Amino acid sequence: MKSDRSKPTISQVAAAAGVNRSSVSRAFSRPEMLNPETVERILAAAAEIGYVPNHVARALSTGKHGNIALIVPDVANPFFPPLIRAAQAQAETGDLCVFLGSSDEQARQEDKLLARFSSQVEGVILVSSRLSADRITEFAARIPLVLINREVPGIARVLIDSGSGVADAVDHLAGLGHRRIAYVSGPGSSWSNRQRLNAVRRTAKRTGAGMAMISAKKPTFEAGREATAAVLASGATAAICFDDLMAQGLMAGVAEAGRRVPDDLSVVGCDDVLGAATYPALTTVSSRTVEAGRTAAWLLMDMMQSNSIQDARHLLETSLVVRNSTAPPPRA
Amino acid sequence: MKSDRSKPTISQVAAAAGVNRSSVSRAFSRPEMLNPETVERILAAAAEIGYVPNHVARALSTGKHGNIALIVPDVANPFFPPLIRAAQAQAETGDLCVFLGSSDEQARQEDKLLARFSSQVEGVILVSSRLSADRITEFAARIPLVLINREVPGIARVLIDSGSGVADAVDHLAGLGHRRIAYVSGPGSSWSNRQRLNAVRRTAKRTGAGMAMISAKKPTFEAGREATAAVLASGATAAICFDDLMAQGLMAGVAEAGRRVPDDLSVVGCDDVLGAATYPALTTVSSRTVEAGRTAAWLLMDMMQSNSIQDARHLLETSLVVRNSTAPPPRA
DNA sequence: ACTTGACTTGCAACCGGTTGCATGAATAGT
DNA sequence: ACTATTCATGCAACCGGTTGCAAGTCAAGT
Known part of the structure; x- marks a missing residue:
């Protein structure tokens, strides 16, 4: 079954309304320039034949298409969706559309997406970019660009x-009376992991609490579950996990072992990607991904308006969200 | 700090290479038409001044911009990311870019996105659309359109x-000895919800089990948790939830109420988006979202090529994944 | 040497709008 | 009545490519 997909153009409307194409254009983009009656007549004619202005053509002459690109390493990673949503909502306020790209954690794919998008968008947000600093700088010279969780000097x-937030978590646990805290580590190569581990180490030292380090290779539910025995054997009464997924795995492992969270073991996650969707609701370090998305979009919009490069550096402090997976240690 | 964002155009390359603009155009789009030496010279000149073809301008004259839109009710719902990823991967094979939109489960927002996208894309995939059948038909007449989890006659x-899968779940529960099963419903307007509800109803009847229907508005963890009291009061010994998130909420609610899953209440989810990441691991109906995404993109690409409307209807069967949240009912 | 056909490249119109400038009409000022 | 303004609209160039057609070149065919 074939279908007729010929879209009505501005010329057809002009002919129907008995005016010049430019008047039709103005009827839509700057109606105050025209006689109200004329506007009405044009709009009526347009409605009659089902005309809808062509965004692409408009973009070609104005240079503004009202689109921005957002590239993340992996849409399926729960860390990103809230960020995406926030950026999208913020973009909406400026009447911008967001084109989402997922790079599968590969620099090559990211590069390709960027090349493809760059002629169709007025700005780009790169989340946890895997590209080289040089390449990023190169792109940033062509098009307004904002990075999230990636630092390249001179780039917003x-x-x-x-x-x-992790430091807060240790303080919180120490305040509850915990004297020995386990850190269930994520990928050793990860910058975030080192950052978190260091924070635990430093703060534990300051509060005089002891620390146990449990290594896991991958940041997964399963890895968290497998770490359970080691955590319970470490003598720690509280555990801070590299991320929420591992914390969730640990909680499942503890339950399987017939122990209870938080009565027997306090558990803290990281990133707050699960919301309160665990039982008991997980105490975790909020990553403020929503703010990150919103701020990045806001920053980008600002750069687009002023057509300038801003060497902005927004640091979002994280904080502890206390829910129900932490409590005073069991009385020995 | 101002920056120079003037993009090199085809004319500049032409001047630099000493050829006509049309030759530059051909060097990129149909190099076999040109003398290889000329192509090389043009490409060199282009690289020299950093020229990148402008997709928008090309789209204007060819009518093909190589973009498709994918609109989902909520990116943050874990049901969608795998689907998105699959669609994106499939689109990639046809050198298409995917523009993602999130409608916040609102028909109005969906309509707005669609209008905005429709002039920039050559095809649209609508997932679990909240729009009226009329509106969908209207859009489908303008642009190739494929629906996922929504049925409108005549639309792919x-x-x-x-x-x-839900029927399997009811059979599974009946087999364990449950005589009264609750269905915790999702959005009433959703096609999936009606489908699941009907399956529960039919199969319960066939197995001679009683059924209780619990209504919830949104498919969220919180909604599931809030439904707990109603489920427990319904006299049902097992509950099938509209989706995994609600099931997870229900399990949390049950635990809060001091009861146990599956000892006091068996819980079944739907969609299998959580994997085994709950405790107890959730018995659920596996949804083949990856195949759905891939198939939809494939179908759309086919429609775009043939410029036809296809009244295709791909049905993907599902199956039950039994884990640990179901067990025989407590002995009364 | 002359025609023919293949191969390269240039010319110019076109895609669907936008916009600076000019034109003409209506209104106001004196 | 006559010029100065303002207002509404048309004209035509332009955004950055694409493409059908024509023109020119060159080598093979006879």
Whole structure:
């Protein structure tokens, strides 16, 4: 079944309304320039034949298409969706559309997406970019660009500082009376992991609490579950996990072992990607991804308006969200 | 700090290479038409001044911009990311870019996005659309359109038949000895919800089990948790939830109420988006979202090529994944 | 040497709008 | 009545490519 997809153009409307194409254009973009009656007549004619202005053509002559690109390493990672949503909502306020790209954690794919998008958008947000600093600088010279969780000098960036929140977590646990805290580590190569581990180490030392380090290779539910025995054997009464997924795994492992969270073991996660969707609701370090997305979009819009490069550096402090997975240690 | 954002155009390359603009155009789009030496010279000149073809301008004259839109109710819902990723990967094979939109489960927002996208894309995939059948038909007449999990006669659609899996779930529960099963409903307007509800109803009747229907507005963890009291009061010994998130909420609610899953209440989810990441691991109906995304993109690409409307209807069967949240009912 | 056909490249119109400037009409000022 | 303004609209160039057609070149065919 074939269908007729011929879209009505501005010329057809002009002919129907008996005016010049430019008047039709103005009827839509700057109606105050025209006689109200004429506007009405044009709009009526347009409605009659079902005319809808062509965004692409408009973009070609104005140079503004009202689109921005957002590239993340992996849409399926729960860390990103809230960020995406926030950026989208913020963009909406400026009447901008967001084109989303997922790079599968590969620099090559990211580069390709960027090349493809760059002629269709007026600005770009790169989240946890895997590209080289040089390449990023290169792109930033062509098009307004904001980074999230990636630092390249001279490029506008929004950084989430998880160290502060992790330190809060240790303080919180120490305040509850815990004297020995386990850190269930994520990927050793990860910058975030080092940042978090250091924060635990430093703060534990300051509060005089002891610390146990449990290594896990991958930041997954399963890895968290497998770490359970080691955590319970470490003598720690509280555990801080590299991320929420591992914390969730640990909680499942503890339950399987017939122990209870938080009565027997307090558990703290990181990133707050699960919301309160665990039982008991997980105490975690909020990553403020929503603010990151919103701030980045806001920053980008600002850069687009002023057509300038801003060497902005927004640091988002994180904080502890206390829910129900932490409590005073069991009385020995 | 101001920056120079003047993009090199085809004319500049032409001047630099000493050829006509049309030759530059051909060097990029149909190099076999040109003398290889000329192509090389042009490409060199282009690289020299950093020329990148302008997709928008090309789209204007060819009518093909190589973009498709994918609109989902909520990016942050874990059901969608795998689907998005699959669609994106499939689109990539046809050198298409995907523009993602999130409608916040609102028809108005969806309509707005669609209007905005429709002039910049050559095709649209609508996932779990909240729009009226009329509106969908209207859009489909303008632009190739494929639906996922929404049925409108005459429009190409990919349907995940959760009915089959849900029926399996009811059989599974009945087999364990449950005589009264609750269905915790999702959005009333949703096609999937009606499908699941009907499957529960039919299968319960066939197995002679009683059924209780609990209504919730949104498919969220919180909604599931709030439904707990109603479920427990309904006299049901097992509950099938509209989706995994609600099931997770229900499990949390049950635990809060001091009861246990599956000892006091068996819980079944739908969609299998959480993997085994709950405790107890959730028995759920697996949804083949990856296939749905891939198939929809494939179908759309086919429609775009043939410029035809296809009244295709792909049905994807689902199946039950039994984990640990279901067990025989407590002995009364 | 002359025609023919293949191969390269240039010319110019076109895609669907936008916009600076000019024109003409209506209104106001004196 | 006559010029100065303002207002509404048309004209035509332009945004950055694409593409059908024509023109020119060159080598093979006879």
